[in-house]
Amino acid sequence: MTAAASELHFLRYVPGTSPVHKMWAGTKLLVVAGIGIAVVAVPTWPAQAIAFAVLAAALITCRVSLTAAPRPPLWFFYLLLFAGFLALTAGGKPEVHTPALTLGFGGLIDWIRFTTLTVIVLGFAVVLGWTTHLADLGPALTRLFAPLRLVRAPVDEIVAAVTLCVRCLPLLVDELRTLYAVRRLRHPEVPTTVKGEILNLHDLLVGALVSALRRAREMADAIDGRGGVGPAPRLPVRLRVPDYVALATTTAAIVAIVVI
Amino acid sequence: MLVLDHVGHVYSAGTPWAHRALQDVDVRFDDGSRIVVVGPNGSGKSTLAWILAGLLVPSEGKVTLDDGPLSIEESHTAMAFQHARLQLLRPTVGEDVRFGLDIDDTAVDTALADVGLDPARFRTRRIDELSGGEQRRVALAGVLARRPRVLVLDEPLAGLDAPSRESLVQVLGRLPAGLTTVVVTHDTEDADRIADRGLVLGDSRIVADGPVAEVLRTAVTP
Structure with missing residues (x-):
């Protein structure tokens, strides 16, 4: 028997009454998108420091215990370290010269920069997940995408697709858990060859694909049964002080990222 | 003998979502016993x-089979899940029953016959052509072919029409004699035909344990 050593809990809501919890979901989406795009477009160290400062402020303000942080499995960290090692072998400037060899750290520095960037962007997504009910995302997206109606973009359909994808995620995770359990029970022998590993992965992926397709079909039938997608809900938006503070901070951070 | 020694489990322990699912379950199942x-x-x-299927390590207490650890690797356990389609991992019935095992056609035919399916008709049938009840029986044939000592069935009768249900109840009633069978269900209608002992869980604890007819008479299930 094996214990579940890691727990991801991605996009899982933590009940609370913090200012971040009280913000409109659309504000949080704007903050995540704004900072995320800015820091990806300008991935310098100062830009990452600014983005990290905003993330730290959000983490402190949302008052969620850090025990809620995703705990990736150990192999994930090994994989990350291996990627770092590969980046180191790529070389590049700056270089350190010794009598025996020359070491280039350019690749490693790029890898560190990319990794910290990913952590920051995922950190924002985690805070969004902790403080936002999934059901609030649909109405918020409807408001945020409203300008796209001017160019006849299918806003209702886009919002419905995004909302359904997010809602389907727990179901899919549950089915994948069952698939993995079935595989373990019916083929408990650990593969010892590359071919065995590939076949193992193949079984899981095919099962996951079949499961996802079946779920998608069932959901499509359910939507048809209720008369189609219909217009997305347009709930009134009531911005409060935390929303204005977050939007002002984000604007200042984006300007600083671009200017610095 | 399968023993659960003061077993308890807390999901997501140490996180804001921690919740207790099981508390102080202390039971023993004799070999070949049938429990609902x-x-x-x-x-x-x-x-x-x-x-019980060995898929989850309890956060408290321990589970043993004949004083040793319960092991999936040694095929001590098998589990038939409610959604049979998720359990069928190969395109045809024969290939699926054989999956993960080194067995010949005769053994496949025996496994199919054990679950009331005619091997000549079903061995080459495609999985997606089967009805829900047939899929459930093929899944059961697949797990029985591993010759486990403990078989766990999760809602085996849910969603079946009357004929499929009756044939599956008959199959469950004639499972191999030494196989310890645990049926987890909401459905108590035919429980006395597939089990002789009943356990009632409430608030994460065992609240009743005894002969199935007696226990189910007092059980409150929505």
């Missing part, structure tokens, strides 16, 4: 099923 586990939603039935 009932209880309302959230009472811990599925958690108990996963622990």
Whole structure:
């Protein structure tokens, strides 16, 4: 028997009454998108420091215990370290010269920069997940995408697709858990060859694909049964002080990222 | 003998989502015993099923089979899940029963016959052509072919029409004699035909344990 050593809990809501919890979901989406795009477009160290400062402020303000942080499995960290090692072998400037060899750290520095960037962007997504009910995302997206109606973009359909994808995620995770359990029970022998590993992965992926397709079909039938997608809900938006503070901070951070 | 020694389980322990699913379950199952586990939603039935199948390590207590650890690797356990389609991992019935095993056609035919399916008709049938009841029986044939010592069945009768249900009840009634069978279900209608002992879970604990007819008479299941 094996214990579940890691727990991801991605996009899982933590009940609370913090200012971040009280913000409109659309504000949080704007903050995540704004900072995320800015820091990806300008991935310098100062830009990452600014983005990290905003993330730290959000983490402190949302008052969620850090025990809620995703705990990736150990192999994930090994994989990350291996990627770092590969980046180191790529070389590049700056270089350190010794009598025996020359070491280039350019690749490693790029890898560190990319990794910290990913952590920051995922950190924002985690805070969004902790403080936002999934059901609030649909109405918020409807408001945020409203300008796209001017160019006849299918806003209702886009919002419905995004909302359904997010809602389907727990179901899919549950089915994948069952698939993995079935595989373990019916083929408990650990593969010892590359071919065995590939076949193992193949079984899981095919099962996951079949499961996802079946779920998608069932959901499509359910939507048809209720008369189609219909217009997305347009709930009134009531911005409060935390929303204005977050939007002002984000604007200042984006300007600083671009200017610095 | 399968022993659950003061078993308890807390999901997501140490996080804001921590919740207790099972508490102080202390039971023994003799070899070949047939047990039905009932209880309302959230009472811990599925958690108990996963622990009995060896898929989940309880956060408290221990599970042993003949004083040794319960092992999936040694095929001590098998589990038939409610959604049979997720359990069928190969395109045809024969290939699926054989999956993960080194067995010949005769053994496949025996496994199919054990679950009441005619091998000549079903061995080459495609999985997607089967009805829900047939899929469930093929899944059962697949797990029985591994010759486990403990078989856990999660809602085996849910969603079946009357004829499929009756044939599956008959199959469950004639499972191999030494096989310890634990049926986790909401459905108590035919429980006395597939089990001789009943456990009722409530608030993550065992609240009743005894002869199935007696226990189910007092059980409150929504």
